[in-house]
Amino acid sequence: MKDSIILKKLVALADENIVSFHVPGHKNGKVYKKCKNHILNNDLLSLDVTEIPETDNLHAPEEMIKKAQEMAAKFFGAEQTFFLINGTSTGNISALMAVANPNEKVIIPRDCHKSIMHGCILGGLVPVYVYPEVSMEHNISMGIKAETIEKAIQENLDAKAVVLTYPNYYGICSDIEAIEKVVHKYEKILIVDEAHGSHLNLSKALPIDAIDAGADIVIQSTHKTLSSFTQSSMLHVKSKRVDIDRLRFMLMMNQSSSPSYLLMTSLDEARNVAERDGKALMNKLLANINDFHEKISKISGMKVFDERLVGKYGIKHIDRTRLVIDLTDLGISGTQLEVLLRKKYGIQVEMSDMKNIVAVCTIGNTRDDFEKLLKALVNIKEKNAKKVIKTEKITVLQRTPKINILPRDAAFANKKEIKFEESAGKTSGEYIIPYPPGIPVVCPGEEITKEIIEYVKTLKESDINIMGLDDNHLEKIKVIE
Ligand SMILES: Cc1ncc(COP(=O)(O)O)c(C=O)c1O
Numbered sequence: 164m165k166d167s168i169i170l171k172k173l174v175a176l177a178d179e180n181i182v183s184f185h186v187p188g189h190k191n192g193k194v195y196k197k198c199k200n201h202i203l204n205n206d207l208l209s210l211d212v213t214e215i216p217e218t219d220n221l222h223a224p225e226e227m228i229k230k231a232q233e234m235a236a237k238f239f240g241a242e243q244t245f246f247l248i249n250g251t252s253t254g255n256i257s258a259l260m261a262v263a264n265p266n267e268k269v270i271i272p273r274d275c276h277k278s279i280m281h282g283c284i285l286g287g288l289v290p291v292y293v294y295p296e297v298s299m300e301h302n303i304s305m306g307i308k309a310e311t312i313e314k315a316i317q318e319n320l321d322a323k324a325v326v327l328t329y330p331n332y333y334g335i336c337s338d339i340e341a342i343e344k345v346v347h348k349y350e351k352i353l354i355v356d357e358a359h360g361s362h363l364n365l366s367k368a369l370p371i372d373a374i375d376a377g378a379d380i381v382i383q384s385t386h387k388t389l390s391s392f393t394q395s396s397m398l399h400v401k402s403k404r405v406d407i408d409r410l411r412f413m414l415m416m417n418q419s420s421s422p423s424y425l426l427m428t429s430l431d432e433a434r435n436v437a438e439r440d441g442k443a444l445m446n447k448l449l450a451n452i453n454d455f456h457e458k459i460s461k462i463s464g465m466k467v468f469d470e471r472l473v474g475k476y477g478i479k480h481i482d483r484t485r486l487v488i489d490l491t492d493l494g495i496s497g498t499q500l501e502v503l504l505r506k507k508y509g510i511q512v513e514m515s516d517m518k519n520i521v522a523v524c525t526i527g528n529t530r531d532d533f534e535k536l537l538k539a540l541v542n543i544k545e546k547n548a549k550k551v552i553k554t555e556k557i558t559v560l561q562r563t564p565k566i567n568i569l570p571r572d573a574a575f576a577n578k579k580e581i582k583f584e585e586s587a588g589k590t591s592g593e594y595i596i597p598y599p600p601g602i603p604v605v606c607p608g609e610e611i612t613k614e615i616i617e618y619v620k621t622l623k624e625s626d627i628n629i630m631g632l633d634d635n636h637l638e639k640i641k642v643i644e
Contacts, residue, residue, distance in 0.1 A: 166438065168231040169431045173424060176217060177209035186213050212424050221246060221422040222415045231431040238438050239364060240374045241399035243407065245414055246430050248422040251358040252278035254382035254398040257417050260286040261410035262352045263323040270315045270325040274304045274602045276356060279326055280570060287571045291319045294561045296476040297600050302518050304600040306337035306477030313345045324352040329373055330359050333468065333521060334485025336370040337477055343377040352404050358384040362484065362525065365437060365445035370480035374401050388484070388525055391433035395426040444526035452483050452524060455533045464493040464544060486522040493544055500543070508539035516599045559602060560618055564609040568643065573608035578641040586611045592641035594631025597622050603631065
């Protein structure tokens with residue numbers, strides 16, 4: 164426990180058995196001790212403290228939290244690291260609010276996570292969208308090319324920052340080094356939503372991590388791909404372009420004033436484990452994944468994303484720890500495969516779409532996990548293989564509609580529901596996001612056109628899910644009054 168900065172202190176405090184007339188109300192877990200056999204009657208609760216003189220303060224750290232953040236910064240290669248207790252979502256929102264003022268532009272991927280849009284709403288920012296490449300073969304959005312970003316910057320020289328999602332949900336990595344060069348050539352700030360990439364610095368065999376690639380602000384969901392508790396993330400800064408005091412203020416404003424010490428301890432421990440054992444564990448994981456790829460490649464009808472994608476669709480690297488598996492050649496859609504794996508084989512994958520399942524593999528997985536997955540897939544093939552199913556080929560509208568009002572104004576505006584068929588010329592109050600590929604056709608504040616109505620009608624006739632609306636059937640849509 165030498166490098167367990169926060170945990171060591173919390174255990175010592177718990178051992179003191181202090182009489183608590185302080186929050187939290189469970190009083191070091193005593194409430195649960197009063198209930199017979201309650202599952203929360205365990206040691207963890209004695210560590211769930213709040214700010215008292217010995218426990219430092221996340222929003223103005225001077226002692227153990229400061230030390231733990233400094234050790235994280237050192238490990239992840241940053242100049243400064245902030246622990247986040249409301250996920251990468253708060254990090255994204257705060258980063259955007261730190262780098263641009265209301266009515267200033269930021270360049271963001273059209274298929275970004277909703278927290279990026281929320282950052283634009285809360286910050287009153289003007290989004291300029293860049294579109295990722297889309298693979299019709301895989302039905303998903305892929306990388307963003309550096310030239311796409313350069314064009315957007317040239318057309319919007321007043322933009323303050325560029326946001327990149329890296330890697331994406333499918334482990335797809337754009338050419339971040341080329342993008343970094345472009346963004347900094349024009350003196351813009353590069354914010355990387357690395358929600359799916361906190362593990363990248365554990366092996367040279369993995370894609371370069373965003374801090375190493377020269378990004379200014381990087382936000383990682385440590386809870387997704389390393390080992391901290393759900394909702395805990397880190398924001399790293401390595402830049403002379405970022406106003407740190409303003410960023411600190413935004414983080415303080417957007418996060419709880421009662422940050423969870425369990426979450427903060429788990430961040431410190433995630434760093435501790437990664438630093439001590441991470442490289443060895445990652446080597447083992449990658450060996451297991453390589454073995455899985457080798458075995459599955461010998462089974463006809465099973466496709467897995469691999470390096471053969473590199474060089475296409477703006478892809479520079481593939482994160483091997485994301486297994487994207489497609490059994491549609493065996494007549495099984497991604498959605499069906501997810502359900503089969505869960506119901507019949509006790510395996511839960513991260514998500515599925517029409518074609519693929521996505522499995523998140525971390526240093527927590529064992530060889531046995533991969534053997535079970537492979538066995539299940541083989542079994543599914545034997546039992547279910549019938550016919551080749553045709554998945555819908557998608558066409559994508561790669562054009563942002565006219566923006567009538569900013570996302571912030573759209574969020575606060577009064578809305579009324581009208582028939583979707585009759586909405587041409589109106590300003591949308593909702594998102595229309597066909598999934599796949601998850602690229603919005605319309606965002607709140609944008610003008611609905613006849614072309615969009617026709618396009619969405621053709622999507623409705625196919626299997627494609629349309630998300631973002633209160634009325635899932637899209638008979639009706641909310642528009643700005
Ligand atoms: C690309 C991306 N960014 C941000 C987030 C939000 O991360 P968190 O759950 O840590 O708030 C997600 C969550 O799935 C995501 O996929």
